[in-house]
Amino acid sequence: MSAADELTAAADVLEPLARKAQQDVDTGRYWSCYDKATAWRDGLTNGMGGASGDLAAALPPAAVLELSRWLRSAARDAREIGPDPHALAVARALTP
Template sequence: MTTPIDELRTAAQTLMDLADIAREDLDTGDYWKPYNSATAWRDGLTNGMGGASGDLAAVFSPTTAHALATWLRAEAAIWDAVETVKAEYGPQGLKVTTPLSTHAQALAVARAINGGEQP
């Protein structure tokens, strides 16, 4: 059975893998050579796609993908810790003083990346 923690980790790994491949392509691909290395991703996608789609793709660079993956991994670790405490002490033994409100958003992002059902 796939758990929300599994979904978060799968999405994070997918993003990391794709970002690494994209970064390698950016560093070595002939397509990117006409562009300034600091702005190649943004400029190339904006130029290649154009419009709002190009603008959106342009801001979702390999660096952005890595940052999002790092967040998803952190959410998975927190979720895992909460589940461990609940398993050991039961739900009544778990006192959370900080709202875990980002879990639903992280899971929605993970499911969108994984192509699965949305919460």
């Protein structure tokens, strides 16, 4: 698998998860008690707690969607000029 393929595969994992998670926040009963602006952070902090909850809360669906867009951009660059080692490391961490 080429570096561009690895980057695209990671983006393909993240994008649908981010979209589904945002839909859950927008329509799910669990999230309805929270203010829309802070629902992701508050729901995960209250639901999970600890450092794991804090980490998950720091990556709302909008950030994950942007991360997937960055990985797709890095995949295009990888085909043209070679892979960004940091983007490739992120992709590999997401798709072991």
